[in-house]
Amino acid sequence: MNSLKHNNPQILHKNPWTSIFYLVLLFLAWNLFSQLIGTGIAVLVTGVDFMESQQLLEPPFSPKSKIFMYVAQGISHFLGFTVFALFFIKAMDKMSWKTFFNKKNIGVQPSILIVLTTFSFMIFNSIIIEWNMNIEFPEFMKGFGEWARGMEDRMMELTELLSSYDNFGEMLIALVIIGVFPAIGEELVFRGLLQNKLQTATRNAHLAIWISAIIFGAFHMQFFGVVPRILLGALFGYIYLYSGNIWYPILAHFVNNGLAVIVMYLGPKYIDDFDAAEVDTAVPVYVSIIGLFACLIFFRYFMNLIKGAVEE
Known part of the structure; x- marks a missing residue:
């Protein structure tokens, strides 16, 4: 049982590679336009000019920085992923x-x-997160390593800014922007569209899952977090493959992102000396192995339930 057999609209396309080409090309153009719209609306909301808006994205951050990022990221992501996917499904794939x-x-x-x-x-x-964060580059890749580390540090500062909540309402806004929007939009694009098309083109479900996962990980432009994101993308891909239902990977994606938002909100309230930078710190190796085995067991039960529901 897999998405190709019972939930793959791309099976109707005679040339899936052409469809993939249009998907990637249109997605990049659409996202660029969406970012411009998101930035423009954020500029209007915060009342700053365009040049000043660039300063809001650099430390030290001000209260306006958070508002600007919430508006710009929320709008650009919703338009660039969810609206794009719905448009492509309807207008391009005619499904x-x-x-x-x-x-x-x-x-x-x-x-x-x-x-x-x-x-x-x-x-x-x-x-895996901790291992990826501590990768050391050889001397001949020193320049790339410094650039990648600089990008990672900047993204970490922005993440900490967006993850510091003054009240419950702000946390709910972050839950929508960081949890709901990416869960729906990214799963529609990377699993519902890209993975399905790649599966049809290659006739290999596992290859399609891992290619989509690699693109998913690389898209976030954080080298020191790319491997755990690739693994997450593969998990979402296999959930979609064996369920044939996009809502399950959407739920998994939301749990991953939303739980981080909730922890960042509750942590400072109930944990003394809470350090946001240590949230992703690796657990002991034996606990990590137990987590992997538990994941496989739960997923196996999930597959059996889905299989039973389909056969009924």
Whole structure:
């Protein structure tokens, strides 16, 4: 059972490589336009001019920096991913949205298992995160290493800015921008569209999953976090492959992102000397291994439930 057999609208395309070409080309152009719109609206909301807006994105950050980032990121991501995916499905692939938003197979038990699968995987992935963050480059790649580390440090500062919440309402806004929007939009693009098209083009579901996952990891432009993101992308891809329902990887994606938002909100309230930089610190190796085995067990139960629901 996989998405190619029971939930792959791309199967109708005679030349999926052409469809992939148009998908990538249009996605890049659409995202550039979406970022311009998001930045423009953020400029209007914060009341700054365009040149001053660039200063808001550099430390030291001001209260306006957070507002600017919330507005710019929220709007650009919603337009660049969710709206783009819906447009491409309808206008380019000429398919019904119901094909991608199939609710028939969604159940409480499978959803709980997806939450447990994702949480267990996050425990395992913490050791990969720490390893990736501490990679040392050889001397001949020193220039690239310094550039990548600078990008990582800047993204970390922006993440800490967006993850510091003054009140519950601000946390809910962050939960939508960091949790809901990426979960829906990125899964529609990387799994619902790209993975399906690659699966049809290559006739190899596993190859399609890993290519999509690599692109998913590279898209975030953070080398010192690329490997754990690739593994996450693969997890979402296999969830989609064996369920054929885009809502399950969306749920898994939301759990991964949303849990981080909630921890960043509750941590300073209930943990003395809470350090946001240590949230992704690796657990002991044996705990990481237990997390991996738990993930595989929960996912196996999920597959069995989905298979039973399809056969009924």
